[in-house]
Amino acid sequence: MKKIQMLLMALLVLAINACQPAYESVENDPMQTRIYTLDNGLKVYMSVNENEPRIQTYVAVRAGGKNDPAETTGLAHYFEHLMFKGTKQFGTSNYELEKPLLDQIEALYEVYRAESDAEKRAAIYHQIDSISYEASKIFIPNEYDKLMAAIGSEGTNAFTGYDQTAYVENIPSNQLENWARIQADRFENAVIRGFHTELETIYEEKNMSLTRDSRKAYEKIFSLLYPNHPYGNQTILGSQEHLKNPSITNIKNFHKTYYVPNNMVICMAGDFNPDEAIKVIKRHFGQLKPNRNLPEWKVEAIQPSQEQRTAEVFGNQAEMINIAWPFPGQSSQDSEMLALLDMIVSNGTAGLFDLNINQQQKTLRVGSGLYDLADYSTFMLMGYPKQGQTLDEVKDLMLAEIEKLKKGEFDEYLLEASINQFKLSEMRQLESNGGRVDMMLDAFINQTSWKQEVERLDRLSKVTKEDIVAYANKWLTDGYAVVYKRRGVDPNEIKIAKPAITPILTNRDSVSAFLAEIKQVQVKPIEPVFVDFNNAIQSCDIDGKWPLKYIQNNENQLFALEYRFEVSTHHNKLLPLSFQYLDYLGTAARSNEEIQKEWYRL
Numbered sequence: 001m002k003k004i005q006m007l008l009m010a011l012l013v014l015a016i017n018a019c020q021p022a023y024e025s026v027e028n029d030p031m032q033t034r035i036y037t038l039d040n041g042l043k044v045y046m047s048v049n050e051n052e053p054r055i056q057t058y059v060a061v062r063a064g065g066k067n068d069p070a071e072t073t074g075l076a077h078y079f080e081h082l083m084f085k086g087t088k089q090f091g092t093s094n095y096e097l098e099k100p101l102l103d104q105i106e107a108l109y110e111v112y113r114a115e116s117d118a119e120k121r122a123a124i125y126h127q128i129d130s131i132s133y134e135a136s137k138i139f140i141p142n143e144y145d146k147l148m149a150a151i152g153s154e155g156t157n158a159f160t161g162y163d164q165t166a167y168v169e170n171i172p173s174n175q176l177e178n179w180a181r182i183q184a185d186r187f188e189n190a191v192i193r194g195f196h197t198e199l200e201t202i203y204e205e206k207n208m209s210l211t212r213d214s215r216k217a218y219e220k221i222f223s224l225l226y227p228n229h230p231y232g233n234q235t236i237l238g239s240q241e242h243l244k245n246p247s248i249t250n251i252k253n254f255h256k257t258y259y260v261p262n263n264m265v266i267c268m269a270g271d272f273n274p275d276e277a278i279k280v281i282k283r284h285f286g287q288l289k290p291n292r293n294l295p296e297w298k299v300e301a302i303q304p305s306q307e308q309r310t311a312e313v314f315g316n317q318a319e320m321i322n323i324a325w326p327f328p329g330q331s332s333q334d335s336e337m338l339a340l341l342d343m344i345v346s347n348g349t350a351g352l353f354d355l356n357i358n359q360q361q362k363t364l365r366v367g368s369g370l371y372d373l374a375d376y377s378t379f380m381l382m383g384y385p386k387q388g389q390t391l392d393e394v395k396d397l398m399l400a401e402i403e404k405l406k407k408g409e410f411d412e413y414l415l416e417a418s419i420n421q422f423k424l425s426e427m428r429q430l431e432s433n434g435g436r437v438d439m440m441l442d443a444f445i446n447q448t449s450w451k452q453e454v455e456r457l458d459r460l461s462k463v464t465k466e467d468i469v470a471y472a473n474k475w476l477t478d479g480y481a482v483v484y485k486r487r488g489v490d491p492n493e494i495k496i497a498k499p500a501i502t503p504i505l506t507n508r509d510s511v512s513a514f515l516a517e518i519k520q521v522q523v524k525p526i527e528p529v530f531v532d533f534n535n536a537i538q539s540c541d542i543d544g545k546w547p548l549k550y551i552q553n554n555e556n557q558l559f560a561l562e563y564r565f566e567v568s569t570h571h572n573k574l575l576p577l578s579f580q581y582l583d584y585l586g587t588a589a590r591s592n593e594e595i596q597k598e599w600y601r602l
Helices: 002-019 075-080 095-114 118-136 145-151 173-189 193-209 212-225 248-258 276-287 335-345 352-360 390-407 412-431 433-446 450-454 454-460 465-477 513-520 574-583 592-601
Strands: 034-037 043-048 054-061 154-160 166-172 264-270 309-315 319-327 365-372 376-384 483-485 536-540 545-551
Touching: 002 095, 002 483, 034 276, 043 276, 043 433, 054 173, 075 154, 075 193, 075 365, 095 118, 095 193, 095 212, 145 154, 145 173, 145 513, 154 513, 166 433, 173 276, 173 513, 212 309, 212 319, 212 376, 212 483, 264 319, 264 433, 264 465, 309 335, 309 513, 319 390, 319 450, 335 352, 335 365, 335 376, 335 412, 335 454, 352 390, 352 592, 365 412, 376 390, 376 433, 412 454, 412 465, 412 592, 433 450, 433 465, 450 454
Parallel strands: 043 264, 309 483
Antiparallel strands: 034 043, 054 166, 054 264, 154 166, 319 376, 319 483, 365 376, 536 545
8 A cells, every 4th residue: 555655646746847847957056047948949047046035037139239230230229228118008008099100100210211312301200200299199108117116126227238138127026927927018019119209319329429438449449350240340329320210110120030039038036936937937928939030140250360450549538548359259168268368467456467567557557358249259458548658658568468478477376366266256246136147148148058157167277377378379469459549539429410309298197007907916915024133243352352243154155354443534534545555555574566466366
């Protein structure tokens, strides 16, 4: 009898497990991430973190500025803005009445962008403006924000890069069902409304970018390094000419092509039950239809550059110089080698630039950085001259340190310390839900396996000084790109003129049936847990006179130490300056360089 009962129990367990969706996981993953793939191709990354009753969410698409049609650049970014305008269910008081007006606006924009005669264009735009005003009588602006407020979401945001577009929400853990319902509708049934008024916002964003000298410099660097790739021959914000001639039809085609489940990911980290959460996701997102003809993105393998390229940009901000080399993208097996190389050159404390240039005040400031993208990565040096110094003098100082790197003229400890800094950085990243979903998003966009992400630190630990020197000599050739950012009038800084627009109606008191329904949904309240500070914080005295308060960290191996003195700027106005000066001081026992090295070792 007992054998029969045990057999029945085993069959029951197997039946229950068979009902649970399968997922991927990786051994020794500190996030204990589950990766699900729905039948329609949607990827779902989940990591449980019960520190607070909230969930950080990303819904992202593997499409960004590089996927813009060549004739309408800036489209991915523009559509990101339009994704906040609602669907057939919300953002409108009557979609059936609104749709014919929206169709007319779409058709007129196609006529407008094909017309070159200024007077005829003005007449067409007047028609667009008039019909848009009529459509605004039905449009309910900002209803998406009201939906998020109704479910207690925070941090509503979105961002567009070259490789991805991501939509961000931080929701209470008891609102997962409502969030999933809203987002699934949003991604499947987005309606393009409020188009010409949102275009005004895009114009302003583009105009502001024309005055940012650092942006001019890196866009010019990319154009020199990647002339035959969208990274170099188009920008995320798009060209002025294309922004002045937008296409709603192209935007709809972009949505139909790329905003599909087999090109999307949901990243979640926070307080939830993954077995229940995946059922919610499947219930709402499982209905989205995949694109079986999703365009395949092909990348031409990059080789070490042998051609040196130079350009200038102008603006009102301080002069600077950028030097950059192209590298394989984030999905490359040696991407962590590049990250280590960057840390050895400049890490803010004890890198070659930090000790040999910044600490010795040979320039105003120098540094290095990575632009990690899916197809190609860019290693860049940035330098600012001090008074009386030329940009070429700064360039020579930076390149001299690169030569030291290539010759192996750096301490062995710097490699070990840099690896420890990566470990520290990852532990800090995993402390927050935002850090966790960032890691998930990178893996999806770059199409790297989660195993590769989890084992990254192990691979870093095996890198030797000889590996770094060989890698530097292979890639840091004389074939770099240089951009001189000089002070002066920029001949290309011609701002887009904003067309005359009739103010649209705001309809502040209008509420769609969808929003009204969401507001009525009852959810299980979250019971607060209050901290007992008397028990949570331990106290003791050091040498009987220095009070110490501490809390045990049971999450990871990190610790934070803070000294507090009963003195402030009310006692001495020079205190803020003295703290800045500390970075350049040594002690009787150690030089400043030795102190910086010891800090970095920690």
